Amino acid sequence: MNAHGEERQLDFDGTLQTTLWTTAEAAEAAGVSPGVIRIWAHRGHLSRANPGGRTPKYRAIDVVRAERATRERARRTYAA
Numbered sequence: 316m317n318a319h320g321e322e323r324q325l326d327f328d329g330t331l332q333t334t335l336w337t338t339a340e341a342a343e344a345a346g347v348s349p350g351v352i353r354i355w356a357h358r359g360h361l362s363r364a365n366p367g368g369r370t371p372k373y374r375a376i377d378v379v380r381a382e383r384a385t386r387e388r389a390r391r392t393y394a395a
Contacts, residue, residue, distance in 0.1 A: 331376040335364050341373045345382040355381050 341361075342349040355361040356371070361381045365372045 331379060332374065334375040335372040336375055336378060338371050338373070341375075341378040344375070345378055347382070352378070355385070360384065 336344060338349045338352050341352045345352070352361065352373070356363065356373075361373055361377055363371050364374045364377070
């Protein structure tokens with residue numbers, strides 16, 4: 316939802332290689348909170364597409380890959 320309480324639709328039709336998302340858009344697409352996107356970026360799992368830009372933007376394909384990698388790591392089981 317946006318600031319006006321309206322449901323927003325993310326652009327999944329555009330090419331994921333060139334589509335840029337804000338932190339909030341990336342979080343919505345990945346099904347996580349904006350704080351998780353910031354953590355992924357801080358840990359190096361996700362790189363900003365606009366270094367030095369005022370508002371962080373992330374390539375959609377990078378968000379999808381980071382989300383997939385995180386989910387795969389969460390499913391791992393370790394023998395004791």
